[in-house]
Amino acid sequence: MARPEWSKEKVLSLDRKHIWHPFTQMKDYETRDPVIITKAQGAFLYTIEGLRLYDTISSWWTNVHGHLHPHLVEAINKQLELLDHVNFAGFTHPYATEVVERLKKFLPPALSRFFFSDNGSTAVEVALKMAFQYWQNRGFAQKTRFVCIKEAYHGDTIGAVSVGGVDLYHQLYKPLTFKTFRTRAPYCYRCPDNPPQEFTKEAPLPPCSLACLEELKNIFAQHAQEICAVIVEPRLLAAGGMIVYPVEYLKGLVELAHQYEILVIFDEVATGFARTGTMFALEQAQVVPDIICLAKGLTGGMLPMALTVATEEIYQAFYADYMEGKTFFHGHSFTANPIACAVSAASLALFEEENPVKKGAPLRKYFHKRLIELFADEPYVGDIRYLGYVGALELVANRRKKTPFPPEKRIGFQIYMTSLNHGLVLRPLGDVIYWFLPYCLSTEDIDSILMESRNTIREVLLKEL
Ligand SMILES: Cc1ncc(COP(=O)(O)O)c(C=O)c1O
Structure with missing residues (x-):
């Protein structure tokens, strides 16, 4: 039951009068209630x-x-007796270190430097800025461009929109975004290189030459000097239409990027935390990116929190005397919020105990x-x-x-x-x-x-x- 003072009529009337909902044409509420x-x-x-x-x-x-898992509820209640929030520059706390200690066990060891933020879009913004600054700090001033996938979705902030490719959400904002190289999506159902085929229970997958990877290779070959990183959602282009694509494409992408000295950013905001059947989708291709973005399931879905995890090599490119100007100047008020950290640690413990x-x-x-x-x-x-x-x-x-x-x-x-x-x-x-x-x-x-x-x-x- 809702709290008694909040009748349906009161909620609807205040909502209609004042609230602007995300991804919603508000006029639709003229003919129906939220x-x-x-x-x-x-x-x-x-x-x-x-x-x-x-x-x-x-x-x-x-x-x-599932909602309100008792272990997660208990973790939040306990945390509320200890520490609600504190700024994360100059201070640290055991609740953040516990998240790192637990999460490390699930990630490839090469991903060892953890940067906290608030949501999937901020995790992506952090990754983009990190990748860009990595090359700037190392003296490669011309490496400023990103490669991204058509049909990709990485969030709604302007950096994330710049590397997105879902026209419905992104087209209008184009004048606000930075220029990227966009490569064809590994969208097998609408692949121009395979003849149309009806879906049947028995139909085998058509033979695949990974022609989509060729386009990416050409971009890398022609522009590697200008490219700092490629960003991709591993195995599943989620908001682009739940497009599942072959492991071989992901493997090929990473191999090519490393061959051309281009950083790889995996956006596992949607795919992370067992959603694709492995703790992280990257495991299915047995590849390791330079940077990974995590959010959503990081707290079991209870509170907003995100992580951008980088390799030691990336971290070292920022590690210098202050006056060298290599500091990563990025942060958010609620970075590593202790309550979110507590529930995240409890969720990660569940992944060990319940092993979904x-x-x-x-x-x-x-x-x-x-x-x-x-x-x-x-x-x-x-x-x-x-x-x-x-x-x-x-x-x-x-x-x-x-x-x-x-x-x-x-x-x-x-x-x-x-x-x-x-x-x-x-x-x-x-x-x-x-x-x-x-x-x-x-x-x-x-x-x-x-x-x-x-x-x-x-x-x-x-x-x-
Ligand atoms: C792959 C991916 N990256 C980033 C985001 C953005 O996350 P958020 O909505 O938490 O900003 C999403 C959201 O759906 C996503 O699916």
């Missing part, structure tokens, strides 16, 4: 009316163990199997993609031709609205419907989620096909 959530537990959110909804997108991909990476393997396999069984024969499903706890359907008007639905139909949005009546939150990316599941589910939960998702999608698309 859903008021007052409680959460495990995989569920509860509305003010007491309706129970599966949180199938883990509250924007943050929540990993290992123990969740059968559940992930079941999820993938059921995805194919339930959706491969649906006429509107162009592509089915999955990796770890992430699954996605790319919906199309014409499956054979891979024709998207006209954007004015707002199919994804209609599915979102309808899903709420089916006890689910499906919050699509355009017409890509996806699940970004927490780890506390059972196979019965998977069945309910997928069956109700199919009912939802059918209900909306029956009107369209």
Whole structure:
């Protein structure tokens, strides 16, 4: 129950009058109310009316163990008796060092220098500035440009937008951004080098020559002198449409970058903390970047905090007498907030104790199997993609031709609205419907989620096909 003084009417009236929601056309609220959530537990959110909804997108991909895990709640309560906040320049605290000690065990040993900030976008801003300044501090003044991937998403601050490639979010702000080299995305379903193919349960993947890597190679070959770093989301272009891509592409990217003396930044803000089936997606390609960005699941999804972790070599390029001017002048008021650190340490302890990476393997396999069984024969499903706890359907008007639905139909949005009546939150990316599941589910939960998702999608698309 909501606090008694907060009636539905009062919340809605204040919200409508004053609150501007993220990624939302506020005019849509003329014809519908925002859903008021007052409680959460495990995989569920509860509305003010007491309706129970599966949180199938883990509250924007943050929540990993399920909501209000008792260990995490306890860690926050304990921390509140000790230290709420203190600035992190000149001071340190055991709560930050515990995060580092625990996280180190999961990361490649080469990533050994930890810079705290507040969210995924700031983790990326820090990485971009670090990579740029690394070369400046070493006297390579001309190495100022970044390479990024079309369909990439790294956050909404201007640096992160500069290296993003999702036109819907990024195009308008182009005049504000810095220039980058953009390379074609490893988007297998819409690969121009492979003939269109219908998705079937049996269809093998078409032979792949990694032509997308050629474009990257050409950029590196022609411009290596100007390029400081390449930034990529390992194995999964998340906000770009849950595009799962081959391990070989990631391996090739890292090899090429190092061959051309270009730093590699992995943005594991979405993929980190077991979401793709390994603690970090980088493990699947057995490669190590120079810098990694972490956020979202870093605190189990409870509080905002981020980390940008760099190699010793990068750190050493900044380590000098003060007057040499090599200091990294970057920081945020809430850097390494002790409460966020405490919950992060508790979440990392859970990864050791409960080991969802290992123990969740059968559940992930079941999820993938059921995805194919339930959706491969649906006429509107162009592509089915999955990796770890992430699954996605790319919906199309014409499956054979891979024709998207006209954007004015707002199919994804209609599915979102309808899903709420089916006890689910499906919050699509355009017409890509996806699940970004927490780890506390059972196979019965998977069945309910997928069956109700199919009912939802059918209900909306029956009107369209
Ligand atoms: C890969 C990736 N990087 C960065 C971000 C930005 O994170 P935040 O929303 O915490 O700023 C996101 C957010 O979805 C993301 O998916």
